Amino acid sequence: MRVLLTTWGSRGDVEPLVGLAVALRGLGAEALVCAPPDEEFATLFARAGVPLVPIGPTVRSVTAGAKPPTVEDAVRLASDLVAAGFDTLAPAAEGCDVLLANGMMAAAGARGAADRLGIPYLYACYHVRGLPPRKIAPEAGGQSAKDAADKAHWEQGQKTIAMFADALGGHRAKLGLPPVEDVLDYVYTDRPWLAADATLCPAPPERADIDVVQTGAWVLPDDRPLPRELEAFLDAGEPPVYVGFGSMATASPEDTARVAVEAGRAQGRRVVLARGWAGLAPIDDADDCFVVGDVNQQALFPRVAAVVHHGGAGTTTAASRFGTPQVVVPQIGDQPSWAARVAELGIGVAHQGPAATVESLTAALATALAPQTRTRAREEAATMRTDGASVAAKLLLDTVGTQKPPTTA
Numbered sequence: 529m530r531v532l533l534t535t536w537g538s539r540g541d542v543e544p545l546v547g548l549a550v551a552l553r554g555l556g557a558e559a560l561v562c563a564p565p566d567e568e569f570a571t572l573f574a575r576a577g578v579p580l581v582p583i584g585p586t587v588r589s590v591t592a593g594a595k596p597p598t599v600e601d602a603v604r605l606a607s608d609l610v611a612a613g614f615d616t617l618a619p620a621a622e623g624c625d626v627l628l629a630n631g632m633m634a635a636a637g638a639r640g641a642a643d644r645l646g647i648p649y650l651y652a653c654y655h656v657r658g659l660p661p662r663k664i665a666p667e668a669g670g671q672s673a674k675d676a677a678d679k680a681h682w683e684q685g686q687k688t689i690a691m692f693a694d695a696l697g698g699h700r701a702k703l704g705l706p707p708v709e710d711v712l713d714y715v716y717t718d719r720p721w722l723a724a725d726a727t728l729c730p731a732p733p734e735r736a737d738i739d740v741v742q743t744g745a746w747v748l749p750d751d752r753p754l755p756r757e758l759e760a761f762l763d764a765g766e767p768p769v770y771v772g773f774g775s776m777a778t779a780s781p782e783d784t785a786r787v788a789v790e791a792g793r794a795q796g797r798r799v800v801l802a803r804g805w806a807g808l809a810p811i812d813d814a815d816d817c818f819v820v821g822d823v824n825q826q827a828l829f830p831r832v833a834a835v836v837h838h839g840g841a842g843t844t845t846a847a848s849r850f851g852t853p854q855v856v857v858p859q860i861g862d863q864p865s866w867a868a869r870v871a872e873l874g875i876g877v878a879h880q881g882p883a884a885t886v887e888s889l890t891a892a893l894a895t896a897l898a899p900q901t902r903t904r905a906r907e908e909a910a911t912m913r914t915d916g917a918s919v920a921a922k923l924l925l926d927t928v929g930t931q932k933p934p935t936t937a
Contacts, residue, residue, distance in 0.1 A: 529925060532621045534562035534638050535630040536584050536609055538591070538775035540840040542569050544654060544723055544917075545630060547748035549578040551921035562620055562634070568822065576748060581620045583612050583634070588805060591775065606633065607695035613637010614699050618644050625928045628652055628721075635715045636692045640700060648927050652721035652920075654745070654841040655729055655862040660716035660738060661685030685712055723920060724841065727911050728848055728869055743923065744916025745845045752824040758800070761818040765798055767833040768818075769893065772802025776838045776859045781806045784884075788836065789817050791889035795897060797833060826850075834876075834896040836889070839863030848875060851909035853896040857884050874904040 531552055533545045542563045549559035563569055565582035573580040590597060590605060597605070613634070618641040621627050628650040629638035635651050642649035653659060661681045689711050696714075697707050708714045722731050722742040731740040754762075762768070771788040785801060785808045792799040798816040801808050802823070810817050820828075825846045829835060835847040839856040844866045847854045854876030856867035867878035877892040884892075895901060913919075 529557040529928065530624045531557055531559045531924065532562065532617070532624040532627045533559060533630070534583065534617060534627070534634045536564055536587070536633040537631055538587055538840070539568065539572070540654070540774065540842040541631055543572060543748050543842060544746035546572060546576050546578050547746040547917045548628075548723075548920055548924075550576055550748060551746075551917035552924065553578075554918075555921050555925060557921070557925060560620065562617055571822075575752075581616065583616045584609050587775070591805075603691050606636070606691040609633050610637040610640070610692060610695040610699055613639075613641050614644075614703070617641035621645050621647065626650065626924060628924060630654070630723075631658065632688055632692070632715060636696050636711070637699075639715055640696065640703075640705070643705065644703065649717070650719075650721060650924070650927065651715060651717050652723050654723050655865060656722065656724075656732055657681060657684075657862040657865060659720050659722065659732070659735070659740065660712050662737070688712065721920065721923075723916060725845060725848070725912050725916070727873075727908055728845060728866075729841075741923065743920040744913045745841070746917040746920060747845070747849075747914065748917075750824045750826045752827070754824060754827050755820070758818060758820060758823070758828075761798075761800070762831050766796075767831060768792070768798035768800050769795070769834045769836060769897075770800045770802065770828065770832040771808075771836040772843070773804050773806055773808070773838045773857075773859070774802075774840050774843060775805045781808055782811075785809055786811045787884050787886050787889055790886045791884075791893055792816075794886065794890040795893045797893070797897070800828070800832060834893060836893070839866040839870075841866065844870065848905070849909055849912055849914065851902070851906035853901045853905045855879060855889065855892040855896050857889075858882060873908050874901065875908050876901065876905070 535541045535545055545561050549561055552559040560579040562581040562583040564584055564587045566586045566588055617638055621641050626648045627638055627642045629635035630652045639649050693711050719739045722740050723746045725745045726742055731742045769792045789799050789811050801817055801819045803819055803821050829847055829852045830850045834853045836855040837843040839858040854870050856870050857879040858864040858867045859882045870876040871878040877895045879892050
C-alpha cells in the first residue's frame with residue numbers, strides 16, 4: 529500500500545502529517561509527504577525517516593518577510609500552489625493508492641492530481657475552521673460569538689473561492705478536465721476529516737450538511753532527550769514558564785522577549801524562551817532565562833509551570849495533553865478559537881489581542897499559575913485520546929478500494 533500526504537503551511541501543518549506517515553508505516557504502508565522545502569521541515573522528515581517531496585516555496589519566505597503578504601500575494605501563491613499540485617503532486621502520486629491533503633493551500637491542486645490518476649482523495653483539517661463553510665450566508669444581526677464565528681467562516685469561504693477558482697479552472701482546462709461547479713465542495717468533500725482532539729475541538733454537532741470524521745490529533749512521537757544545559761536549568765529551581773510563538777513572526781521580537789521575561793519575573797518565575805521564527809533572544813545577562821531552539825515539547829512541557837504561546841493547534845494540543853496550564857496570545861487564523869476554547873475549559877487564559885504587555889501577561893500568568901487552573905488542566909488531560917494518528921492510519925487504509933472514507937472513527 530502506498531499513500532501520499534500533502535500540505536503547505538507552517539510546522540503546525542506539516543508535523544501532524546509526519547505523525548500520520550509514521551503511523552501508516554507501522555501498519556505496513558509506504559507513506560510519503562509533499563510539503564514546503566523549509567530547512568527545519570527537512571530536518572523533521574529526516575529524523576522521522578519519512579520521505580519528503582518538496583512542493584511550492586518555503587513558508588518562511590512567504591510569511592516571515594519584512595512586510596506581511598498582500599491580497600495579491602495570496603492570490604498569486606494560491607495559483608502557484610494549484611500549479612504545483614498538477615505539476616508536482618501528480619508525478620509523486622504515481623503508483624499511490626490514496627491521496628490525503630491538509631488545508632486549502634495544498635488541497636485544491638491535490639484534488640486535481642487525484643482526479644488525474646483516478647485514486648481516492650481525502651481532505652483533512654486540524655480545526656473546525658478548516659471544515660467547509662455553510663453554503664448560505666448567515667443571517668445578518670446575529671450577536672453571539674457563534675454568530676460572529678459563522679459569519680467569519682462563511683466570508684473566508686468566499687475569499688477562498690475567489691483565490692482558487694480561476695487557477696483551478698485554468699489548469700483543469702489545459703488538461704481537458706471538466707470545470708468544477710463548486711470549488712468548496714470539490715476540495716473539502718462532504719466527508720472532511722477533523723484531526724483534532726474532541727475535548728479541545730469538538731466537531732460541530734449541528735452540521736447536517738457534512739459528515740465529519742473526527743480521528744483525534746495526529747501527534748508525532750518524540751523521544752529526543754532534552755539538551756544537558758536545559759536539564760541543568762530545569763533542575764536548578766522551581767518549574768519555569770515556557771514562552772514560544774513557533775512560526776509566528778512577531779512585530780517586535782525585542783518587545784516580545786522583554787514582555788515575556790519581565791512578566792515571568794513579576795510572578796517569581798524563570799523563563800524558557802523558544803527562539804522560533806521571530807528570533808527571540810535574552811534581554812540581559814541574568815541567569816533566569818534560557819533560550820532554546822527546536823526542542824522536544826513532549827519532554828519539556830510536563831516540567832514547566834505554564835506555556836505561553838500563539839495558539840497553534842500543535843502547541844495547544846501538546847500543552848493540553850500534559851496538563852500544563854496555558855496562556856494563549858493568538859495572532860492569526862484559528863488561533864483565537866483555540867484561545868477561547870482553552871479559557872472555556874478552564875485550562876488556561878485567552879489573552880485579549882495579539883500584543884501582550886508586561887501588565888497584561890503578568891495578569892494572565894497569575895491566573896494560569898493558580899492551583900485551580902493546574903487542577904483543571906490535569907483533569908482535562910485525562911480525557912484526551914493519544915491515538916489519533918493510529919486511528920486515522922487505519923481509517924485511511926480502509927478507504928482504499930472503497931473510494932469513500934468510513935463515516936465514523
